[in-house]
Amino acid sequence: MTTSATLDERSQHLLRELAPQVLAIVARRFRDFPDAEDAVQEALIAAALQWPQAGVPENPRGWLIRVAMRRMMDALRSDEARRGREEEVAAEAVLNRTEQDIDLEPEVDDTLHLFFMCCHPALTPASSIALTLRSLGGLTTGEIARSFLVPEATMAQRISRAKASIKASGVRFEAPAHRERRERVAAVLHVLYLMFSEGYAATSGEEAQRSELSGEAIRLGRALHGLIPEDPEIAGLLALMLLTDARREARTGKNGELIPLDKQDRSLWNRAAIDEGVRFLDAAIAKGAIGKYQLQAVVAALHDEARRAEDTDWRQILALYELMMKLEDNPVVALNHAVATAMVYGPSDGLELLRPLDADPRTATHHRLDAVRAHLLEMAGDYPAAISQYRLAASRTMSLPEQRYLQMQAARLSETSPGAADA
């Protein structure tokens, strides 16, 4: 920062709060998301430079709208080919008012369209996440870069490329056709789910920088739920995130080692998050239209509600995975289904279900298949085979904490059953 004075925390918070609102208003006026995003970023920079000296204006939102609209107008005027749009006239009318009189509020749909824009199918998931964090989360490019562990310049380019793709795709800032709406909501949910997973997957070393991604995904999930409270899958995803995040503290040990669900100290689970997740879930299920996020959330809730690992209702979980198998062809679901089957009917039934996955190119050489097989072989008491599968999985994973965990499992079995390792 080149300025001597910087914004205090309250003003920073205010800017974060206002940024998506201002963007929604400006994008609607000009029906142009990428340019509006640029203009709002410039307005935010102007605020960060001017407010520490001049003080926070009486109507900060009006101030930001005015500055962003002026930037939009300047950009439009310098672009001869785009002159004379009706948007220009509308913006002129706003600019003629004083800041105090700019009492525009974003409409519910404007904010929803922001979600649709940022999670547009023309974008890669990674750029959707970055754009959503900036446009709707109000995070700075530097903050987003830090959570993705890349330099700020790299992240800035990812964001501007994402905006260029939106521009190139020709989509305007307006409501998608009614028949498209469902798909677009699904795309938003997918992006929020990925954002959450990015943060939740963080382990020691990266945790501090990345875990805010999960918090941000939950915050945005709440915002989206507020916009369309009647959509049970939005509520389902929100519940899933809360019910999963509740276990965060228990999922790694003090030396950063992974702790599987059945070995976790359940007193570390966040009861308040579990209760809240269950409330969202109950309300969603009552609406009738079941979907994959609700189903996953029910599984998460069944785990969270078991006081001890052995109290887990595996029969119900198995039934849920059976439903999920019908809903989508997803190898991760198939693996979990095999585990649930083993928990209910014994390991040999589970192992049988893993066989077809050997022929599936998505899982054939994937370490998760080896890891699940190792686990079920151990359940079946076939230690030599379990040890070799744990080792195979360890050699295949590209995750350091998973590799360490899998090697520890192989070592533990070799020590408890001497001779097994050499078989």
Added chain:
Amino acid sequence: MNYILLMTGTKAGVDAYRTWSKSDIEGHFAFLGGLNKELTESGEFVANDGLGGPEHARIVRAGNDGLPITDGVFPESKEFLLGYWIVDVETPERAYEIAARLSAGPAPGGNRTVMPIEVRQIMTKRATEL
């Protein structure tokens, strides 16, 4: 996925490089700078560093007392790391493509360096639910 591209060389190679002409050196650095800029623009750049020459290199082992024992001279024939790039790419093929670009850097006489680039995937610290 993060990949590290390791550029390795020999002392003989470094010695030869030190005799390059001004314009050859400039041409090579312009190429490297351009590539880094390109990787930033494509959103793939994570890090890049060059390492000090072999005369600054030491091999260190712990002695019985835990104190460092350093080898005096770096062996002539040994291959060593010259520098590295870390890129965040979608596929391994893309990492190979960038490595090939690096290997095709300009050398004197209109030639290419054809330096060997070792491509290694960096393990993530992330973990899925068990």
